[in-house]
Amino acid sequence: MKKTIILSFALLLSVIVSAQEKIEEGILTAKQTMSSDNEQMNTQLKSMGETNSTSYFKGDKARNETNNPMSGDMTMIIDGSTKQMLMLMDNPYQGKKYMMQSIEPSTEDLENVTVKKGDKTKTILGYECQQYIVSMKQNGQDVEMHMYTTDKISAISQNTTAMGDKVEGFPLYFTMTMNQMGATIDITSEVVKIDKVAVSDEKFDMTPPEGYTKMEGM
Template identity: 50%
Template sequence: MKKIFLLTALAFSVMVSAQKKITEGKIISKQTISTDNEQMQAQLAMIGDMETVTLFKGQSSRSELDNPMSGKVTTVINSDTKKMLVLMSNPALGKMYSVEDISLSEEDLKSVTVTKGSETKTVLGYTCQKYTTSITKDGVKVDMVLYTTEAIPVVSQQTTSLGDKIKGFPLYAEVKMNQMGIDMTVTTVVTKIEPQSVSSDLFDTTPPEGYKNMKGQ
């Protein structure tokens, strides 16, 4: 009986510690893209899964993705200035950037629907709340299923257009969209979370030298 009690206490302590808020650190996630289009799926299968490394502090984040299809993509979200900087670099297109204002108006939120589900999912010891969302912008509809944890109160790329309708960072996400007539699903799963010190300098949204504005192309 004493042994069972100790094991139960240990399991409970691990669960409680896993739910503590993390205000800065590193998140590693894996992305898988799938489609019913056989030709496109064959190309995606050659690329395989992709890995994104996200550094965050407070509600600001910096994510880096590097793969043969997109090249290197860096996304910086600054929660203080409400700006998002995207840097793209690949041999075909060169170096490009875009800066967007991520502050949302009431008009912006009219195209967003969010439904809080009754389900939860446990990812890396974190209990995550389910949300189902739909966004329509410039005639393009994006449907998402997100499982978020409030233990990481940082804005993600998936939640920048949702305002305060969703709380927490998604540790699991399914994003469905149509690209050039092809239905695609992007599944993202967080595989590692590491608390660590992160410099605020990483969240500067000033475009670096040598990059061209995407809107000018």
């Protein structure tokens, strides 16, 4: 029995140590849910179901794939060296569209974002994450976010690019509160799996795939 306890403790210790190693290449899996204080809006959000996303990262490049049965597929590919992002959208209403834009925040973007480092931490998948409280305007609406980030994941996050260097680390968990059509909407996103694996450079190809047309005005 004593030997079993010692072996179990050693295994637990090895998991904790490996979880704290910095990861510069791999795959993240996240789940996102939405709810509202408005009954009608909440019913619509629940009908959409849970949104799943997969993020691939390698050096200064990142790719996020989001899938939802109602809204379709969205892929964002970011090249940190050129500060460019390719967004691919495939949904039942607009078809296959793409747009290319800069991830470099403008002066206006930075003026509309207030970031406060919180006094809380949250452990997610063995990583101790630091709280950040973010207030910003998005499409004229006030948005508040509570992020928990780790400096052990070396990846670009599309959720923090508009904040410049005001938020340190990669968010493994965040909540967002916003108002839309008079209803409050709460969004929660959490990384539920981290795989330290090699990722093909093809995942970060910034060339729009065949069959996608450029969004008008972009």
